[in-house]
Amino acid sequence: MRILITNKIEKEIEIVLNELEMPLEGVAVTISNRKDLCDYQFDGVFKLAKLYHKNPMEIGSQIVEKLKNNQDFQKVEILPPGFINFTLSDSCINNELNNMLQNEKYNIKMPAKETIVIDYGGPNIAKPLHVGHLRSAIVGEAIKRMLKYMGHNVISDVHLGDYGLQIGQVIYGLQQENISLQDITLEDLERIYPQMSKLCKEDENVKTICATITKDLQDGNEEYQTYFKVIKELSQSDIKRIYDYLDVSFDLWNGESDAYPYITNVTEELEAKHLLKDSEGAKIVEVSKDSDSKEIPPLIYQKSNGAYLYGTTDLGTIKQRSIDYQPDRILYVTDRRQALHFESVFRVCNLLGYKEKFEHLGFGTVNGPDGKPFKTRAGNTPKLEELFEETKQTFLNSSEKNQGMNESDLDILVNAIIKFADLQNNREKDYIFDIKKFSQITGKTGPYILYTYLRVNKILTQENKQSETLNKIIYNKEDRDLRLKIIELESTLKYAVDTRLPSLLANYLYELCVNINAFYEKNHINNLDDVNKKENWLILLALSNNIIKDMLDLLSIKIPERM
Numbered sequence: 370m371r372i373l374i375t376n377k378i379e380k381e382i383e384i385v386l387n388e389l390e391m392p393l394e395g396v397a398v399t400i401s402n403r404k405d406l407c408d409y410q411f412d413g414v415f416k417l418a419k420l421y422h423k424n425p426m427e428i429g430s431q432i433v434e435k436l437k438n439n440q441d442f443q444k445v446e447i448l449p450p451g452f453i454n455f456t457l458s459d460s461c462i463n464n465e466l467n468n469m470l471q472n473e474k475y476n477i478k479m480p481a482k483e484t485i486v487i488d489y490g491g492p493n494i495a496k497p498l499h500v501g502h503l504r505s506a507i508v509g510e511a512i513k514r515m516l517k518y519m520g521h522n523v524i525s526d527v528h529l530g531d532y533g534l535q536i537g538q539v540i541y542g543l544q545q546e547n548i549s550l551q552d553i554t555l556e557d558l559e560r561i562y563p564q565m566s567k568l569c570k571e572d573e574n575v576k577t578i579c580a581t582i583t584k585d586l587q588d589g590n591e592e593y594q595t596y597f598k599v600i601k602e603l604s605q606s607d608i609k610r611i612y613d614y615l616d617v618s619f620d621l622w623n624g625e626s627d628a629y630p631y632i633t634n635v636t637e638e639l640e641a642k643h644l645l646k647d648s649e650g651a652k653i654v655e656v657s658k659d660s661d662s663k664e665i666p667p668l669i670y671q672k673s674n675g676a677y678l679y680g681t682t683d684l685g686t687i688k689q690r691s692i693d694y695q696p697d698r699i700l701y702v703t704d705r706r707q708a709l710h711f712e713s714v715f716r717v718c719n720l721l722g723y724k725e726k727f728e729h730l731g732f733g734t735v736n737g738p739d740g741k742p743f744k745t746r747a748g749n750t751p752k753l754e755e756l757f758e759e760t761k762q763t764f765l766n767s768s769e770k771n772q773g774m775n776e777s778d779l780d781i782l783v784n785a786i787i788k789f790a791d792l793q794n795n796r797e798k799d800y801i802f803d804i805k806k807f808s809q810i811t812g813k814t815g816p817y818i819l820y821t822y823l824r825v826n827k828i829l830t831q832e833n834k835q836s837e838t839l840n841k842i843i844y845n846k847e848d849r850d851l852r853l854k855i856i857e858l859e860s861t862l863k864y865a866v867d868t869r870l871p872s873l874l875a876n877y878l879y880e881l882c883v884n885i886n887a888f889y890e891k892n893h894i895n896n897l898d899d900v901n902k903k904e905n906w907l908i909l910l911a912l913s914n915n916i917i918k919d920m921l922d923l924l925s926i927k928i929p930e931r932m
């Protein structure tokens with residue numbers, strides 16, 4: 370039956386409670402954090418006691434009495450003050466494992482299919498990708514892949530920042546230096562942007578000129594549009610190159626500029642509902658509610674000079690996505706500091722009656738060992754290429770045997786180090802990126818996961834298994850621990866998808882590898898004489914490695930040939 374073990378136990382409890390005429394809404398069974406006591410636990414007895422005015426131990430004893438002969442359980446017991454502990458039978462565990470072996474995608478029950486647009490990446494053109502762009506790419510790619518794995522129709526969009534003030538600044542700088550269109554280089558863009566950005570902060574007149582260029586560009590000025598196309602093509606090509614290295618891809622390479630044809634539609638909708646208001650020459654939409662615990666400022670729809678801001682282009686983009694894809698949901702993976710911005714945008718959509726469900730999936734910052742935003746030794750925010758190279762050199766220097774790795778495997782290791790370091794952390798939190806620590810082959814690192822896979826793969830290539838079905842015997846504690854961890858895959862993956870937290874999957878992979886290595890150290894397979902035992906353990910290891918490979922792919926981590 371395609372159902373979670375926890376759900377199976379919950380249904381058994383529901384049947385018993387109905388027989389005892391003590392129904393309970395929301396029966397919930399959890400995985401035990403005390404494996405020495407049991408596999409799963411039910412603490413709903415306390416709710417029942419309160420609801421039916423009975424002693425918890427009395428109710429728990431009645432439930433246990435009804436379930437003690439159930440073939441799925443090796444043991445069911447009540448412990449004071451009213452916890453019911455479940456230990457699964459060997460046959461139950463192996464039935465679940467055989468279902469995972471014999472059905473596609475490990476017998477995971479798929480949810481109702483949705484069309485989902487996911488917006489992540491969000492780099493600005495004319496600026497090199499740096500560490501600040503890392504989390505959006507890594508976390509967004511993992512969420513996209515997890516959603517696709519669960520059967521959803523997912524459309525990913527990089528959503529370039531390509532129509533903001535930085536474009537006006539770069540165009541102005543290019544003109545000041547008399548650089549012709551055909552001679553513009555990526556180096557010019559990377560040099561001119563910070564210069565002009567600094568100058569705009571120092572000279573109000575230059576800032577006004579750059580803002581005017583930006584507004585004229587948005588209004589279709591042909592000269593500026595020509596500059597824009599060259600700048601975007603050069604910058605986008607380099608951005609794609611970096612994302613290709615990270616194995617991050619997008620279905621759409623749209624930007625703010627692509628939203629402009631749809632702003633008229635949004636404006637008409639806002640005016641029809643009398644939502645646009647004048648405020649000191651600007652146009653705004655009030656989004657605050659009486660129930661707000663803190664002040665929510667209005668969304669500025671159009672500046673007094675006629676220019677549009679991010680909120681407006683976001684609304685235009687939503688209209689475009691609604692027309693093109695009719696999505697059920699639109700997800701945004703950005704810095705958590707943008708939460709208020711997206712709250713305002715989503716509220717405007719609700720006022721307009723848009724049917725899509727919106728989610729802002731915020732993330733924290735990448736910090737160095739000092740707890741401050743990650744910097745190079747020179748004190749600068751490093752470009753992603755600089756981070757890749759520093760990570761590579763740190764890994765090479767961490768062990769003499771690493772020196773002989775080929776370049777392809779090294780690049781895979783760099784990706785694994787960076788990605789697993791990020792993804793093992795709750796995306797909502799800041800985290801400390803310690804290159805030396807995360808480059809180690811031991812501990813909670815990407816190299817440790819990859820080493821485990823390659824270690825098991827070596828055993829599997831040396832031995833030939835003849836069957837794809839486990840028998841009903843579990844041979845020792847390490848064997849049982851590994852099997853129990855494997856059957857947690859479905860509940861872990863589904864929870865990771867529902868909460869949009871790849872960290873849950875990354876941590877499951879680490880725990881699975883810990884169980885595999887403990888199993889391997891205890892059970893020496895190669896010289897085993899017991900044919901049945903050896904066959905079963907080979908099947909178990911093959912299943913484990915398939916899970917590692919598939920789940921690493923969801924985290925966008927490849928596996929090297931050797932390390």
